[in-house]
Amino acid sequence: MTQEASESLRSVELTRIGEGRYKATNRRGGVLPVGSGHDPDFTPVELLLAAIAGCSAIDVDLITGKRAQPVSFDVHAEGDKVRDDDGNHLTNLRLVFDVEFPGGEAGDAARAVLQRSIEQSRDRLCTVSRTVALPTPVEMLRADAD
Numbered sequence: 001m002t003q004e005a006s007e008s009l010r011s012v013e014l015t016r017i018g019e020g021r022y023k024a025t026n027r028r029g030g031v032l033p034v035g036s037g038h039d040p041d042f043t044p045v046e047l048l049l050a051a052i053a054g055c056s057a058i059d060v061d062l063i064t065g066k067r068a069q070p071v072s073f074d075v076h077a078e079g080d081k082v083r084d085d086d087g088n089h090l091t092n093l094r095l096v097f098d099v100e101f102p103g104g105e106a107g108d109a110a111r112a113v114l115q116r117s118i119e120q121s122r123d124r125l126c127t128v129s130r131t132v133a134l135p136t137p138v139e140m141l142r143a144d145a146d
Contacts (some may be wrong), residue, residue, distance in 0.1 A: 011026075011027065012024045012026050013025045014034065014042075017033075020035060020036035020039075021033065021039065021041060022037070023036050028143060032047075034047065045079075045081060045090065048078075048090070048126070048128075048132075049077040049078065049079060049093075050077065051128045052077055052093065052095065052128050052129045052132065053075040053076075053077035053095055054128070055089045055121070055127060055128040055129060056075065056095055056097075056118070056121040056122070056125075056126045056129060057072070057073070057075045057125040058098075059117065059120065059121035059125045059126055060097065060099070060114070060117045060118055060121055061073060062077075062122070063113060063117035064099070064101070064110040064113055064114055064117055065110075066103045067106055067107075067109035067110035067112075067113065068102060068104075068106035068107045068109065068110040069102075069103075070099050070100060070101055070110070071100045071102055072099070072100045073098075073099050073100075074097075074099070075095055075096070075097050076096040076098070077093075077094070077095050078092075078093075078094050079091065079092055079094065080092045081095040082132070083091045084124060089106070093117075093132070095123070097114070097118055099114060101114075125127060
């Protein structure tokens, strides 16, 4: 594997820890429980929504935060889970940013770039939402398959 490829590779390991329950572990040792929805653990769909919201929130926060730190910063992520001729999937994906900046010149500067930073995240910066928006095949293989 080339150095460029190793720097671009992202991965997690998923291990079964009980019936309908798993733990996702990243390369840095972070652990996140994943469940089927019969317990408090995040479901895979909720994790996808959190990933889209988190990715865009980071983008927007980095851009606006150069001007002023927010007083509050919340993102609501939602989508409808449907089953149709295309199989199970989400439709009507939507993020709503509720961000407040302090008064004054710095806060005004951050407010002035807020909408543009949201659009930049949507259109080119957020890897997660861009991957969902673009046709991206997912290869699924058995470990013991040739």
